Amino acid sequence: IVLYVMHKLIHQQVFTLSPADECENEPQEPATTTPQHNAGKPLIGYDIDKVMSEKQYYQDNTLTVQKLAHHLGTNRQYLSNYINQELHTTFYDYINDFRLEDAKAMLDSQNSENQHSLEDIAMMAGFNSYATFLRSFKKKYGQTPSQYLASKDE
Numbered sequence: 503i504v505l506y507v508m509h510k511l512i513h514q515q516v517f518t519l520s521p522a523d524e525c526e527n528e529p530q531e532p533a534t535t536t537p538q539h540n541a542g543k544p545l546i547g548y549d550i551d552k553v554m555s556e557k558q559y560y561q562d563n564t565l566t567v568q569k570l571a572h573h574l575g576t577n578r579q580y581l582s583n584y585i586n587q588e589l590h591t592t593f594y595d596y597i598n599d600f601r602l603e604d605a606k607a608m609l610d611s612q613n614s615e616n617q618h619s620l621e622d623i624a625m626m627a628g629f630n631s632y633a634t635f636l637r638s639f640k641k642k643y644g645q646t647p648s649q650y651l652a653s654k655d656e
Contacts, residue, residue: 560600561628601627
C-alpha cells in the first residue's frame, strides 16, 4: 500500500471521491493529472475551499505555496498549477480572499465590547502588513475598511 501511494504521489495522480467514500477519504480510481470535479466542485482529493475554511490555514501570515501543499498532501507545483489554471487566480489572491472574508466578518462583529483596531484585524486575518490589507480590502470591496465600518453604522 505504501509503495502504491508513493507511486501515485510521485506521479501526482488525483483521486476522486464519491459521496459515499468522502468520510473514509480512500482513493477510488486514479485520474489524470487534471483535477476532477464532483457535483461541480473541484477536488484535489477533497474540496480545497472547505479545507481552507475549516482549518483556517490562511491565518498563518507566513503561509507559502510549499506550506499549504504540505498541509494538503500534495506538491507545490501541482497546487500552484491547480490554483492558477482551475481557480483562475494566483496563490496570494486566493489566500487573501479568505483573509478578506475573515477580516470582513470581524468588522461585522465589532461592537462596544468587542473592539479591535483595523491593524489587529489585519494581523488576525493573516495579513503580513496593514498596507496590504488596506489595498486588498479596497480592491475587493470598493472601499477602505474605515469606509466600510462607517457605511455599516449608517
